[in-house]
Amino acid sequence: MRVALASTIKQNPLLLTISSFLYRPPTKTVSFRNIFTVNTTRNLGFLRCKATMSEQEPPRPVVVQVRDKIELTDTETKIFSCLLNTLRHFNLETVLRVAGGWVRDKLLGKDCYDIDIALDNMMGSEFATKVAEYLSATGETAPSGFGVIPSNPDQSKHLETATMKLYDLWIDFVNLRCEDYSENSRIPTMRFGTAEEDAYRRDLTINSLFYNINTSSVEDLTGRGIADLKHGKIVTPLPPKATFLDDPLRVLRAIRF
Numbered sequence: 001m002r003v004a005l006a007s008t009i010k011q012n013p014l015l016l017t018i019s020s021f022l023y024r025p026p027t028k029t030v031s032f033r034n035i036f037t038v039n040t041t042r043n044l045g046f047l048r049c050k051a052t053m054s055e056q057e058p059p060r061p062v063v064v065q066v067r068d069k070i071e072l073t074d075t076e077t078k079i080f081s082c083l084l085n086t087l088r089h090f091n092l093e094t095v096l097r098v099a100g101g102w103v104r105d106k107l108l109g110k111d112c113y114d115i116d117i118a119l120d121n122m123m124g125s126e127f128a129t130k131v132a133e134y135l136s137a138t139g140e141t142a143p144s145g146f147g148v149i150p151s152n153p154d155q156s157k158h159l160e161t162a163t164m165k166l167y168d169l170w171i172d173f174v175n176l177r178c179e180d181y182s183e184n185s186r187i188p189t190m191r192f193g194t195a196e197e198d199a200y201r202r203d204l205t206i207n208s209l210f211y212n213i214n215t216s217s218v219e220d221l222t223g224r225g226i227a228d229l230k231h232g233k234i235v236t237p238l239p240p241k242a243t244f245l246d247d248p249l250r251v252l253r254a255i256r257f
Helices: 002-011 016-021 074-089 103-107 124-137 195-200 224-229 240-246 250-257
Strands: 028-032 036-041 047-051 096-099 117-118 145-149 161-166 168-175 176-178 189-191 210-212 217-219
Touching: 028 117, 074 096, 074 117, 074 161, 096 103, 103 210, 103 224, 103 250, 117 124, 124 145, 124 161, 124 168, 176 195
Parallel strands: 117 168
Antiparallel strands: 028 036, 036 047, 096 117, 096 210, 145 161, 161 168, 176 189, 210 217
């Protein structure tokens, strides 16, 4: 039988690929690039080869483990308590929200040290000054660093940002904003905005989530951020054309995820 098979292989080189399975024990099925299925049986000593259609399985849905609530570290608890005490000390009605990547990462159970505080009714520098005054008035440890980074549209810095080091972590303070772009410029016109307007101006829904410090709750103002995070989806809050034309650099940030 081996002589006959060798002669057959010379006439049909395709069988050379599968001939090595002739005398392998015991019965098994081997697939070749989803084209051929080879059944070999030691006892019968023969080869059967048949073409089979490739059945491609549909892609499995992505499921990401997302926490139901954000768990704060001891340092984060101290920072947020300090900010809330500042509100009470000066009788401020400001709503404090942590924005962006910190919320996303905390929901994924990751550590994050990039805390951006968004304010609904004052500039970041104004509130940061209040925090420093509160710490001084109560005799608590003064911030080890404090500064203001002015806006500089020519360098793609569209918003004034106050930065302060509290309990060994740098915190940024900015106001909620809405951005209006003209057709011929990537430099937006800035104005105070609502939390919802601020969420929709962001690059991706998973980056549009807020953590409301006043209520200790996550806010999903686009209604899609948490769902997209759970399913591993990269989605823009607005139609993609509008989001990416406003700022083409957002395409690169989307690819990063």
